[in-house]
Amino acid sequence: xxxxxxxxxxxxxxxxxxxxxxxxxxxxxxxxxxxxxxxxxxxxxxxxxxxxxxxxxxxxxxxxxxxxxxxxxxxxxxxxxxxxxxxxxxxxxxxxxxxxxxxxxxxxxxxxxxxxxxxxxxxxxxxxxxxxxxxxxxxxxxxxxxxxxxxxxxxxxxxxxxxxxxxxxxxxxxxxxxxxxxxxxxxxxxxxxxxxxxxxxxxxxxxxxxxxxxxxxxxxxxxxxxxxxxxxxxxxxxxxxxxxxxxxxxxxxxxxxxxxxxxxxxxxxxxxxxxxxxxxxxxxxxxxxxxxxxxxxxxxxxxxxxxxxxxxxxxxxxxxxxxxxxxxxxxxxxxxxxxxxxxxxxxxxxxxxxxxxxxxxxxxxxxxxxxxxxxxxxxxxxxxxxxxxxxxxxxxxxxxxxxxxxxxxxxxxxxxxxxxxxxxxxxxxxxxxxxxxxxxxxxxxxxxxx
Amino acid sequence: xxxxxxxxxxxxxxxxxxxxxxxxxxxxxxxxxxxxxxxxxxxxxxxxxxxxxxxxxxxxxxxxxxxxxxxxxxxxxxxxxxxxxxxxxxxxxxx
Numbered sequence: 001x002x003x004x005x006x007x008x009x010x011x012x013x014x015x016x017x018x019x020x021x022x023x024x025x026x027x028x029x030x031x032x033x034x035x036x037x038x039x040x041x042x043x044x045x046x047x048x049x050x051x052x053x054x055x056x057x058x059x060x061x062x063x064x065x066x067x068x069x070x071x072x073x074x075x076x077x078x079x080x081x082x083x084x085x086x087x088x089x090x091x092x093x094x095x096x097x098x099x100x101x102x103x104x105x106x107x108x109x110x111x112x113x114x115x116x117x118x119x120x121x122x123x124x125x126x127x128x129x130x131x132x133x134x135x136x137x138x139x140x141x142x143x144x145x146x147x148x149x150x151x152x153x154x155x156x157x158x159x160x161x162x163x164x165x166x167x168x169x170x171x172x173x174x175x176x177x178x179x180x181x182x183x184x185x186x187x188x189x190x191x192x193x194x195x196x197x198x199x200x201x202x203x204x205x206x207x208x209x210x211x212x213x214x215x216x217x218x219x220x221x222x223x224x225x226x227x228x229x230x231x232x233x234x235x236x237x238x239x240x241x242x243x244x245x246x247x248x249x250x251x252x253x254x255x256x257x258x259x260x261x262x263x264x265x266x267x268x269x270x271x272x273x274x275x276x277x278x279x280x281x282x283x284x285x286x287x288x289x290x291x292x293x294x295x296x297x298x299x300x301x302x303x304x305x306x307x308x309x310x311x312x313x314x315x316x317x318x319x320x321x322x323x324x325x326x327x328x329x330x331x332x333x334x335x336x337x338x339x340x341x342x343x344x345x346x347x348x349x350x351x352x353x354x355x356x357x358x359x360x361x362x363x364x365x366x367x368x369x370x371x372x373x374x375x376x377x378x379x380x381x382x383x384x385x386x387x388x389x390x391x392x393x394x395x396x397x398x399x400x401x402x403x404x405x406x407x408x409x410x411x412x413x414x415x416x417x418x419x420x421x422x423x424x425x426x427x428x429x430x431x432x433x434x435x436x437x438x439x440x441x442x443x444x445x446x447x448x449x450x
Numbered sequence: 451x452x453x454x455x456x457x458x459x460x461x462x463x464x465x466x467x468x469x470x471x472x473x474x475x476x477x478x479x480x481x482x483x484x485x486x487x488x489x490x491x492x493x494x495x496x497x498x499x500x501x502x503x504x505x506x507x508x509x510x511x512x513x514x515x516x517x518x519x520x521x522x523x524x525x526x527x528x529x530x531x532x533x534x535x536x537x538x539x540x541x542x543x544x545x
Contacts, residue, residue, distance in 0.1 A: 179492055179493045179494060181480055181483075181484040181490055181491065182480075185476075185492070190483055190484070190487050190489065191487075209489070209490065210493050212493045212494075230493060259465070260464070260527060260529055261465050261528050262465075262468060264529070266527070266528060266529045266532065267529050268532035268533045269532070269535060285529070286529045287529055293524060293530045295528040295529045323534075323535075324534055346483055349482065349483070350479035351475065352475075352511065352514070353516065354516055
């Protein structure tokens with residue numbers, strides 16, 4: 001009899017898991033329940049449609065619904081899983097037309113994703129507050145954006161940075177508020193973010209840092225008319241709420257699965273939860289950080305998809321391991337690319353991690369080649385061994401590739417010394433004579449020598 | 451394999467400790483860097499609880515050696531205490 005696998009959630013983790021099961025056990029019965037109308041699209045692409053860099057939302061879909069039917073994956077749309085019975089191995093579901101039932105499973109994969117943290121201020125139930133998540137709602141909001149003259153983005157989180165850039169690119173007067181001293185301050189260092197802030201100013205973004213959200217103020221129609229902050233009111237037609245992504249684990253918690261200190265589900269390297277036969281993947285889980293071994297949560301779509309694959313293969317009875325994470329990240333903000341690996345100086349200082357540092361301002365191509373941009377690289381090494389433990393970058397191009405490379409360098413124990421004398425590609429249109437990573441490593445060694 | 455369940459109260463306590471310690475340690479580090487680059491300081495919660503975390507917890511945490519901090523963090527319940535293999539270091543030639 002084929003194994004029955006139920007997947008709760010149709011995001012990157014859930015769809016990766018369904019594919020992983022089918023890859024490992026083609027005859028498995030795979031059922032996916034999603035509360036939304038669609039699966040298999042890129043929610044991360046939504047800000048770029050709003051910003052007019054991408055023409056339409058249709059481009060964000062990776063596959064149509066028939067592709068999953070053809071692959072033997074039974075997806076139930078607009079169907080909510082309201083309970084998990086771990087003893088009876090069933091999930092209780094409610095369909096779009098009110099039909100309910102208990103669905104049995106042999107293996108369960110929880111991929112319930114995230115919710116935005118409640119801003120926790122008065123007026124959070126007003127209209128005109130946009131939480132970027134679902135593509136159908138994004139299509140509706142995109143029409144609203146045509147009527148918006150002034151918007152406030154709440155919190156300079158990764159999504160906040162993308163939405164600020166997108167709205168400014170669309171010609172909307174955009175205000176960004178955040179209680180921290182610079183954007184993305186929980187992740188990036190101030191010197192990395194300085195060029196982004198300069199470019200936002202050029203684009204007309206009005207930044208309000210060290211400014212606390214105090215409430216949303218409503219107008220006559222029940223929609224937001226202004227955002228109240230610690231430094232005054234900001235009139236607006238729309239507020240985009242980009243608060244921290246929290247694991248959506250109400251269902252798992254109620255069922256009795258163990259939750260870690262981050263709020264994410266506790267899993268092992270097979271992505272198996274505290275309950276045998278129940279796996280989890282994506283934004284609802286926490287994973288150990290490869291350097292600090294501290295659990296972290298809320299990573300990227302690529303992490304979620306890969307975790308889903310691992311969970312799916314293991315749920316199907318085969319063996320695959322996921323690794324502790326080193327968190328390479330990169331994104332476009334303003335007119336710059338920013339990125340990094342593991343952590344920067346601010347987070348290292350917060351945790352009290354000892355480190356040595358090297359910084360260099362290099363260039364992305366030969367200095368004479370059109371389009372050359374500054375590339376700043378900062379490397380953090382472990383004192384003594386000089387093993388690379390973190391990096392941060394800002395530049396015009398090549399940041400993502402450097403972040404991926406440096407993540408592997410941290411993971412495999414590469415040292416600052418190794419990087420100082422690394423080989424690098426030199427070709428005037430795509431790479432400078434001196435690789436900025438090598439320059440930063442050499443500067444770290446010089447600082448240590450002096 | 452049977453796993454011993456972690457007590458719910460321990461998990462709640464760990465969540466509360468993590469949430470607060472992370473917030474106030476980050477706030478303190480951001481304040482230090484903000485001073486260095488001449489920026490305004492972060493704004494956060496006020497009241498007796500915030501005062502405790504800023505005036506007591508952060509200075510005490512900062513005085514502890516890294517090994518002690520690491521020991522405390524490693525004893526918190528979480529995914530890091532389950533089975534995870536560290537990637538092997540491959541320093542020899544491949545062939």
